[in-house]
Amino acid sequence: MKTYVIDVQRCSIHDGPGIRTTVFLKGCPLSCKWCHNPESQSFQKELSFQEALCVNCGLCEKVCLSKVHSITENKHTLDYRKCIQCGECEKACNSKALTMIGRDLTPQEVFEVVRKDMVFYDQSGGGLTISGGEALSHVNFSLQLLKLCKEQDIPTCMETSGYGSITAVDKILPYVDLFLFDYKVSSEEDAKEYIGGSLECILDSFNYIYEQGKNIILRCPIIPFVNDNKRHFEAIAELAITYPNILSIELLPYHNFGISKGRNIGKDIECYAIPKDEDKLEWLSFFYTRGINKVHLT
Ligand code: SF4
Ligand code: SF4
Missing domain, CATH: 3.30.70.20 (Alpha-Beta Plaits)
Incomplete structure (x- = not known):
């Protein structure tokens, strides 16, 4: 039950509540043009x-x-x-x-690292986060790791694009306390062009996870000239209204860290403009003026 792991990052504070240990898996079925972790796209070393x-x-x-x-x-x-x-x-x-x-590791080997920080989880409300690549593409590995954590009462979180089968979602669902669910584009045309996947599949997963009563934070990367437009923001607002139990919505302004990482592995990653501060504030006010106050800039 091994899979390629890019990194097990201890003391992370950006991947869910509290102090976390974030496990980055290697391999994702999508190919977002702005990917900030291009080394996580391929399933190979x-x-x-x-x-x-x-x-x-x-x-x-x-x-x-x-x-x-x-x-x-x-x-x-x-x-x-x-x-x-x-x-x-x-x-x-x-x-x-x-x-x-990419290190070929078993869930048990990863868990041995995760368990070292249990004292920090207890004090900070943190825990394990499985990140990508796409955890749904490593479902058996993820399931075993999540189960090991749950046996020790370690809180669990999973970052996902939702691009996977409902069968895969169903397997891991009982062992995930919080989903960090990426929402990147709002039309099938954009999904095909910019992320290389199907929006319908993503929304099906989202709806399924929500209907099971799970905790969800929606994470929305904002990419200038791709999705920083009214149509996309309206779609995010629509999700907030249709699914009122979403805990919060995080807006993640584009950064270009992926470009040098891509160059190091021989991959060309597209470069976009860095959002201006005034644009970021405009995005926030778009939601606040519609009474949607659970939106944050990260
Ligand atoms: S560059 Fe050559 S030596 Fe290095 S990993 Fe690839 S094949 Fe092996
Ligand atoms: S040439 Fe550069 S990359 Fe190759 S072994 Fe020497 S230092 Fe390392």
Whole structure:
């Protein structure tokens, strides 16, 4: 029951209430154009290269039988398509410029890290958060990890795009205390163009989770020229009215951290404008003037 884990981040304060341990799984069925964690899209291990750490020693070029690395005139280039993820160059690199992203771990192995911070969960109201990639695509792994936490009364939270089957949702539902549910676009055309998925599937999951009485925080990334428009905000407002028990709505203004992470793994991630402060305030007032006060900027 192993899956590729990108990171187990302890003492996180951004992924649900209190102090949390956030588990980032590798692999997502969507491909959002602005993805801030592009290393979480592929279900395979990936090689990451940080140019700033490289001293051009050439050791990686020597050990790589697939001829991924090439250093000429102190310029290091990589042909990522040839990489077979053997990890030999990572071992050879003394500068830590090369990292294989994705460790093959069991739920029990991850839980051993999670349980170390139980004292912080008790004091802060925190717990475990499973994040992505997309946890619904790793449903058996997620289920086992959630069960291990529940056996120790550790509060659980799952960040999800909702892009998965109802069968998968149904499996993990009893073991999740709080869903951080992403809502990114509000039409099938935009879903196809910008996130590579189906809005209907996402809304079906959302509705199912809500109807089961689960706690939900809606998370809405705001991406200039993609969804910072009245039509999308009206759709968010409509959700707030139709589903009054949503705990809160978080607006997440776009940031471009994903671009350098993408470059490190040989992926081009689109760059958008950073939202201005006055625009952010306008988004908030859009909701407040409609009497929807549970909206926050993060
Ligand atoms: S992981 Fe293996 S195949 Fe990929 S670049 Fe390194 S040595 Fe070459
Ligand atoms: S082994 Fe590391 S430091 Fe040396 S050339 Fe390769 S990436 Fe750069």
